[in-house]
Amino acid sequence: MNHERSRDLYDRALSVMPGGVNSSVRATQPYPFFVDSGDGAHVIDADGNRYVDYVMGYGPLLYGHDLPEPVQSAIQSHASAGPMYGAPTEVEVELAEFVARHVPSVEMVRFVNSGTEATVSAVRLARGYTERNKIVVMQGGYHGAQESTLVAGDADNPSPSTAGIPHSFAEHTLPVPFNDSEAIRTVFEDHGDDIAAVLVEPILGNKGIVTPVDGYHETLRELCNDYGSLLVFDEVITGFRVGGLQCAQGKFGVTPDLTTFGKIVGGGFPVGAIGGKSNIIEHFTPSGDVFQSGTFSGHPVTMAAGLATLEYAAEHDVYDHINSLAEQLRSGLTDILADRAPEYTVVGTDSMFKTIFTRDGATERGEQCGAGCRQDPNCPNFESCPKTGADVANAETDRWERLFWQEMKDRGVFLTANQFESQFVSYAHTEEDIEKTLEAYAEAL
Numbered sequence: 001m002n003h004e005r006s007r008d009l010y011d012r013a014l015s016v017m018p019g020g021v022n023s024s025v026r027a028t029q030p031y032p033f034f035v036d037s038g039d040g041a042h043v044i045d046a047d048g049n050r051y052v053d054y055v056m057g058y059g060p061l062l063y064g065h066d067l068p069e070p071v072q073s074a075i076q077s078h079a080s081a082g083p084m085y086g087a088p089t090e091v092e093v094e095l096a097e098f099v100a101r102h103v104p105s106v107e108m109v110r111f112v113n114s115g116t117e118a119t120v121s122a123v124r125l126a127r128g129y130t131e132r133n134k135i136v137v138m139q140g141g142y143h144g145a146q147e148s149t150l151v152a153g154d155a156d157n158p159s160p161s162t163a164g165i166p167h168s169f170a171e172h173t174l175p176v177p178f179n180d181s182e183a184i185r186t187v188f189e190d191h192g193d194d195i196a197a198v199l200v201e202p203i204l205g206n207k208g209i210v211t212p213v214d215g216y217h218e219t220l221r222e223l224c225n226d227y228g229s230l231l232v233f234d235e236v237i238t239g240f241r242v243g244g245l246q247c248a249q250g251k252f253g254v255t256p257d258l259t260t261f262g263k264i265v266g267g268g269f270p271v272g273a274i275g276g277k278s279n280i281i282e283h284f285t286p287s288g289d290v291f292q293s294g295t296f297s298g299h300p301v302t303m304a305a306g307l308a309t310l311e312y313a314a315e316h317d318v319y320d321h322i323n324s325l326a327e328q329l330r331s332g333l334t335d336i337l338a339d340r341a342p343e344y345t346v347v348g349t350d351s352m353f354k355t356i357f358t359r360d361g362a363t364e365r366g367e368q369c370g371a372g373c374r375q376d377p378n379c380p381n382f383e384s385c386p387k388t389g390a391d392v393a394n395a396e397t398d399r400w401e402r403l404f405w406q407e408m409k410d411r412g413v414f415l416t417a418n419q420f421e422s423q424f425v426s427y428a429h430t431e432e433d434i435e436k437t438l439e440a441y442a443e444a445l
């Protein structure tokens, strides 16, 4: 594969953009390929190389790169009517109505412009509503580039996970291990009356893919009820992907107080949203006293793209199709691992998938876990499959980043740049793509 043009573009980019990219995760080793265009489930780079794409924009692209006709025409008609106004439009009401109709916990929605903005606003709202300061987060969870959640360590010793955040901010954040009911019970016993909210991805999607063990979310719900804290599901990744239109909360049957959305709800355009019961959401200005505002919030083109995307999914077999293709992919990967790297673990559900390069996985899988870890206590791999972000971080992360990603790229398969981020199957993928991908995995592993 020739990458001369991508290399030249990277050279230019390094002079004018820090690290040559606008989002850190795009800076793959030794340099990223620059995308020229998308085509169905594929991307074509600046040198004309074609890849089967499982990055899918890091999650927003439910349909791949060719949008269904109704989505395209909704985008075009709203863009050509004049991009935005600074006054409300009908389409934002329609999208809010759609979300409230389908997502169990949502009665009202505030749209913003990114997942980060959604979680920032949700944290402010939770603090304003409860008049408390502390936020519980999961170690290895990700809620965007925001001060309250870029926090490492544990509940006794929280510290900023990046330069630029005062230590005093991190003191209000209590990181706990995902899937550990005892740890969070202890944190509530110690700090319960100060906890404004527990912020959790229903499935860790940025540190491998770690699904909840039976009863974990129910424990969070119970503790939040007992202590008067809000349970916030960050469904920026899982929203309108896991569990279809009812989202992960519908799939798991747990009702959060607030939900943050992003990615798919904007149909491929910049978006975020905070949803929940009216009596909480109405604490946002102008109906309440928690300040929240944005020039681009509820942008008509984004709203139109999001609404048409979700309506199309409601009317077609989108989730059945992508989930069954992903199941095929995960079970094919499980077979390949059994042969090539039995200690590794296939993870994922619905249209999410990943192989975690676990160092000490069992060499057998139970039936339940034959197409991705289900945290099934009867699976022979249950003790060693990842339960927390730390379990994923302890895997062979360098092998993925330095060798495996490049091997897959050279075989025409575009995966997420490191061991941690989820990958996605789209409506545009075909069985042929899945077969080609499995062949590439079998060779590269």
Ligand SMILES: Cc1ncc(COP(=O)(O)O)c(C=O)c1O
Residues within 6 Å of the ligand: 058, 114, 115, 116, 117, 119, 142, 143, 144, 145, 201, 205, 206, 234, 235, 236, 237, 262, 263, 271
């Ligand atoms: C769970 C989760 N929350 C929040 C965010 C931040 O969203 P954005 O990148 O749109 O700011 C992300 C981004 O990947 C995410 O995965």
